[in-house]
Amino acid sequence: MNQRDRILAAVREIPAGRVASYGDVARLAGMPRGARQVGWALASLAGSEDEDTPWWRVVNCEGRFSLPLLGALEQARRLKAEGIDVSDAGVVDLPRTRWDGEVPMA
DNA sequence: CAAGTGACGTAGA
DNA sequence: GTCTACGCCACTT
Numbered sequence: 001m002n003q004r005d006r007i008l009a010a011v012r013e014i015p016a017g018r019v020a021s022y023g024d025v026a027r028l029a030g031m032p033r034g035a036r037q038v039g040w041a042l043a044s045l046a047g048s049e050d051e052d053t054p055w056w057r058v059v060n061c062e063g064r065f066s067l068p069l070l071g072a073l074e075q076a077r078r079l080k081a082e083g084i085d086v087s088d089a090g091v092v093d094l095p096r097t098r099w100d101g102e103v104p105m106a
Numbered sequence: 107c108a109a110g111t112g113a114c115g116t117a118g119a
Numbered sequence: 120g121t122c123t124a125c126g127c128c129a130c131t132t
Contacts, residue, residue: 022115026128031128033114035128036112036113037127037128059113068113111132112129114127116125116126118123
């Protein structure tokens with residue numbers, strides 16, 4: 001199991017309708033300081049046909065998209081499709097939609 | 107091995 | 120609200 005796979009596994013744990021920050025995903029993957037690696041792992045999915053990994057549910061600590069414009073648009077589109085409210089500025093309301101981790105509806 | 111780079115995070119101005 | 124600086128870890132050169 002590579003670190004990349006652990007990250008992707010953590011991302012797949014994010015329930016629909018919720019989002020998690022890079023730091024959160026990194027923590028779940030066992031890399032408290034590996035937020036950048038999360039981005040790296042997700043970047044390898046970009047453009048991929050990997051529909052099993054909801055990379056679009058991953059945002060930065062501010063609930064904003066760190067992707068290039070085009071990718072951010074795609075992400076915002078998918079998030080809205082899941083019922084996540086995304087402002088026109090492309091910001092997610094973290095306090096409301098952020099996933100605490102492993103306990104979605106607790 | 108060293109340096110540069112990146113879909114990040116935190117703290118300070 | 121904005122931007123800068125530094126720390127972080129994996130990858131590439």
